[in-house]
């Protein structure tokens with residue numbers, strides 16, 4: 001006899017997943033601007049107590065004050081263990097700590113060698129890797145330790161970590177060598193992090209955004225922003241930060257997404273330059 005699916009159970013489970021964000025505590029690095037800020041707003045709307053962790057203390061404070069309620073902030077560098085421990089302690093105090101979103105990141109444009117053959121600035125390369133890759137790992141390792149001590153949900157899930165890479169992890173453009181290396185590292189960590197954290201019920205996913213309309217691109221003249229958007233397959237525009245936040249929410253709510261890197265890019269494949 002063919003066993004029919006238990007639709008009622010499936011429905012109950014989907015409600016359980018939808019409840020994951022409500023009444024939980026979330027930590028968002030780089031939460032004072034751009035994709036991180038959009039994520040904070042979306043998680044707060046979904047009922048989470050959000051801790052904004054950003055090196056820009058002034059912006060973090062302003063956003064936390066605007067959102068009020070259980071939204072808090074901690075200032076510091078993602079590469080600084082003590083600062084991250086402090087932020088994780090705040091997130092743990094704010095509620096049942098289950099969600100981490102790593103959005104803090106920086107860029108750098110320089111070719112491997114310059115026009116006269118001069119080598120790439122080594123310190124600049126190390127800084128980009130330190131913030132984007134080591135910083136993401138630093139937050140993951142400390143936050144996962146705290147999440148592993150929470151009471152698990154019905155199916156053993158304790159929480160979820162969402163990291164932010166970039167399409168530059170796959171098609172880095174000319175001059176993106178350091179940025180691509182750092183983002184490629186984040187993609188490469190996704191599976192081993194998910195494997196390491198599976199025994200304690202923590203999922204790990206990565207989002208690789210294409211061209212998103214954040215303050216970073218907002219500095220460009222309107223014409224240049226339109227030109228960038230028109231290179232996207234469909235829709236021919238820059239991505240909205242809210243679309244990134246929506247994917248974070250989907251990943252948090254869908255308990256079967258794990259160990260995966262998801263491109264969010266309107267089908268864009270970056271050319272060499």
Ligand SMILES: NC(=O)c1ccc[n+]([C@@H]2O[C@H](COP(=O)([O-])OP(=O)(O)OC[C@H]3O[C@@H](n4cnc5c(N)ncnc54)[C@H](O)[C@@H]3O)[C@@H](O)[C@H]2O)c1
Nearest residue numbers: 030033034035054055056077078104105166209211212214
């Ligand atoms: N905007 C895009 O088109 C795009 C595309 C692909 C990937 N990304 C990635 O998305 C993430 C967010 O980008 P964004 O466009 O929102 O940038 P953004 O500059 O608007 O926001 C980044 C935030 O991170 C904070 N930050 C930077 N370094 C930090 C550090 N060492 N410690 C703590 N906080 C730090 C900044 O103060 C800022 O508030 C980055 O990792 C970026 O590489 C962005």
